[in-house]
Amino acid sequence: MTGSDPTHETDTDTFGGRPTEAGAPTETTFGHLTVLEDVSHEQVPEVEEDAYFHRPATSDHTDVDIVTRALEASMNVVLKGPPGVGKSFLARYLCARTNRPLYRITLSETTYREDLLGHMHLVTAPGGESVTEWVDGPLTRAVREGGVLLLDEINAADANTVAALNAVMESHRTRSLTIPQTGETIIPHEEFRVVATANPGYQGTYELNAAFEDRFRHVELDYLPAELEVDLVFRRSDLSREREPDVERLVAFAGRLREAYLDGELSTPITTRELVRIATFMEDGFMDLVTATRSELLARVHAHDESLVETLIDKQL
Template identity: 75%
Template structure:
């Protein structure tokens, strides 16, 4: 079976050839107008210091340039998924994102057979690529959020396609097709180690990744970031420091299991935007954003913390 006579949906759009330009350590690909290349907009990723005097962006792009897959580890809200999106946007790589859970099956990654209407009006069965298969054909990046929330059977579908570039393959059991992954194809996964509802990854699978650990931004850096991304004057520095410190308290509550919703830097910035031009006080802006943001079971705790600390 060939894809042309058995598949339905848009034809794959292979990525462009590598150019002489680089982002971090990774070559930028020629822009072929692929609609899955993300647009991060003006809210760029903050490059954090990593080991050896390199930044996290340099480490991740180096690993991808060397043909490695990358596992980004750390608590929710530190920008793991955003980092993958940021790198793809800067290098013209299409991104296919899947959030994994115990209800994710192999077919959700590989694709499935569907009944469709043929040109003659009859109903026929055709194959539809899933995100893994499509990314492998095109040379895109498959982003697997919460990789340690998937069961072993789902993860097993990735074993062969995540081998070394010269030996990796992807077989579609339903059709018997063997896909030769594009040389630019990579897998980036994220994990929140040790959180409820997650599994331990087996050693052989973990060894297929270059591991990179991310932490929350230092307080001083996050304060500066708020000023960079808002129109607040530096005369409001005390209020912004209180806001960032408060976000840190909520993150501790999340890690300790008191709160079920993580608080990101993006939410901190949104709160600060509503403090511009004295539109809202710090307390009102925080309450307005966070009470609507958190799970309904967390509302009482968040209201109490806002009133006590802000």
């Protein structure tokens, strides 16, 4: 039995087919990560080259520097931070830039091992009889093909599901994956990696045990610096640059709401995507700043957040 519709960025009907391996390593790197040969693998994401803003992280290094360095060193990575900072998008972006197949699953209490590993599937044989065959899940396919397994909300899964990952995330020389239903043991492809995302300390999440956490290189992500977020809003909307003072006010206002969220005053996070939608409704004078903000946020925040958000809009915008 499998869980209730976990999110996969794959067509599960193709899992049973012959896997296509990731391309061979080239002499080119992106950040610190080797670019693989482009073999037109169907699971390599399509993301524009300038779609992700590299943000300052440690010393003179960016988040992209740190994550690509870890992946190149055969480490698995967990990206931590509040919702809407681009954790999953960073994984997609790096896979797109380096031609790596990406298999994504969003974890929850109703995600089971079978959702990761795969399942037996009833099919009709050429002779007309019904037979069962094994269908690879996203973990198994990434292991076979040298892909990246993206585990969204790793700390929302229960311990039994997470335990399915223990052996495959051992050190590079000793890792393996065994499929109990078939008895097959797979030695992971050289390029196989795990990237996870986590929203630490938020409702509906669990503490990961220390042994499992130790299998990851931890990277903290935060919202973009204000000047970069302003630039991003203009890049992703058709709003005239003449409205820059309004967008600067909007980004500063979002910063205040994010502080309220982190302090527990609000239960709804405010993301850059919402700021872009607000800017879109400001295009061509369709709405002013306050009206567009009110229209977007009051319709989306939780009911018990509406009063505070409305008050802050009135006071700060």
